[in-house]
Amino acid sequence: MRAKAAVLTGFGKPLEIRKIDVADPGPTEVRVRIVASGVCGSDAKVCAGRNPLYPQPPVVLGHESAGIVEATGAAVTSVSPGDHVLVAMNRACGRCPECASGHAYLCQGEARHSAVAGRLADGRTPFSLDGRELPAFIGIGSFAEQVVVGEEMLIPVPDEDFDASLALLACAVVTGTGAVWRVARVRPGETVLVVGCGGVGLAVVQAAVLAGAARVIAADVNPAKLHEARVAGATDAVDAGDSLPDAVGRLTGRGVDHAFDVTGAAGVAADAMAATKPGGTTVLVGSPASAEIGVPSALLFGGRVLRGCVGGNANPAADLPNLIELVRTGRFSLDPLVSERVPIEEVNEALARQQAGAVTRSLIVFD
Numbered sequence: 001m002r003a004k005a006a007v008l009t010g011f012g013k014p015l016e017i018r019k020i021d022v023a024d025p026g027p028t029e030v031r032v033r034i035v036a037s038g039v040c041g042s043d044a045k046v047c048a049g050r051n052p053l054y055p056q057p058p059v060v061l062g063h064e065s066a067g068i069v070e071a072t073g074a075a076v077t078s079v080s081p082g083d084h085v086l087v088a089m090n091r092a093c094g095r096c097p098e099c100a101s102g103h104a105y106l107c108q109g110e111a112r113h114s115a116v117a118g119r120l121a122d123g124r125t126p127f128s129l130d131g132r133e134l135p136a137f138i139g140i141g142s143f144a145e146q147v148v149v150g151e152e153m154l155i156p157v158p159d160e161d162f163d164a165s166l167a168l169l170a171c172a173v174v175t176g177t178g179a180v181w182r183v184a185r186v187r188p189g190e191t192v193l194v195v196g197c198g199g200v201g202l203a204v205v206q207a208a209v210l211a212g213a214a215r216v217i218a219a220d221v222n223p224a225k226l227h228e229a230r231v232a233g234a235t236d237a238v239d240a241g242d243s244l245p246d247a248v249g250r251l252t253g254r255g256v257d258h259a260f261d262v263t264g265a266a267g268v269a270a271d272a273m274a275a276t277k278p279g280g281t282t283v284l285v286g287s288p289a290s291a292e293i294g295v296p297s298a299l300l301f302g303g304r305v306l307r308g309c310v311g312g313n314a315n316p317a318a319d320l321p322n323l324i325e326l327v328r329t330g331r332f333s334l335d336p337l338v339s340e341r342v343p344i345e346e347v348n349e350a351l352a353r354q355q356a357g358a359v360t361r362s363l364i365v366f367d
């Protein structure tokens with residue numbers, strides 16, 4: 001079938017709104033009508049040619065989405081047409097040593113490789129343009145009205161709980177909360193610093209609050225985002241243009257237990273780490289925005305820990321249903337995370353606002 005999509009045709013070029021062809025779902029695949037797709041820094045980095053994971057254009061970006069099942073392959077059993085779903089990231093094979101040991105987020109199997117290459121599990125591309133193969137970012141490509149994905153990537157949402165903003169759970173929220181709950185394992189009474197208060201950073205703030213952190217210090221250069229961080233539950237807000245170690249030192253006296261660098265920008269990890277107390281942990285949450293992070297070795301000699309993660313080391317099949325329930329019960333609010341809802345025709349402006357740090361999250365909503 002034909003669908004409207006925003007297509008990246010070359011690095012550094014604006015996305016083009018085109019009519020593309022969407023493949024019929026294979027036996028274990030599902031075609032989903034996308035209701036909403038968040039605009040993530042990882043999408044923007046591909047546009048700029050700064051995402052080392054990603055192959056050459058053309059490609060349909062978008063990977064943080066919610067929608068409605070339209071068609072299912074013959075062997076699909078877990079969803080039916082009309083079901084509301086989230087499309088989870090992190091396709092995993094379930095059989096490689098990493099999957100077998102319970103670390104599916106590190107999957108090294110063919111399922112992951114094909115997703116990173118923008119293809120379905122059997123190597124097909126889900127889209128084509130003018131008769132030529134058109135890959136989908138990490139095997140999703142939700143800047144399109146329709147996507148085709150494996151059944152295993154779909155997380156059902158009860159119809160009565162569905163809202164377009166739930167799309168943000170699939171990347172920003174599962175990543176930010178995973179970084180707090182699965183990677184840092186923040187404990188009640190501990191102190192937290194979050195540098196970068198976009199969608200992921202605000203998820204880190206709320207996860208830290210839910211974990212019982214005594215103090216959650218938000219840092220950003222944009223006062224509007226610091227305001228949203230306070231709405232999300234941050235106890236303190238500091239200008240990230242000032243010295244973070246000094247600002248955090250004044251507030252805590254000895255540095256925080258956990259720092260989260262959600263910016264990936266040069267120098268931020270070192271500053272965040274210098275704002276942790278001896279033995280404290282710094283987690284790099286987002287996809288890297290600079291090749292080197294330049295951490296002084298003296299900080300490590302102080303027993304501090306620097307940790308990476310991928311997508312918050314989350315297990316979407318377990319974590320997304322829990323997050324849906326936290327939103328439904330009002331314990332987690334998506335409101336501070338959504339700055340604007342825009343049509344797909346405004347995707348380039350939304351990407352520019354994302355890169356300028358002007359918004360927490362833009363949500364593309366299809367009609």
Ligand SMILES: [Zn+2]
Pocket residue numbers: 040041042043063064171172
């Ligand atoms: Zn993302």
Ligand SMILES: [Zn+2]
Pocket residue numbers: 092093094095096097098099100104106107108109
């Ligand atoms: Zn695997």
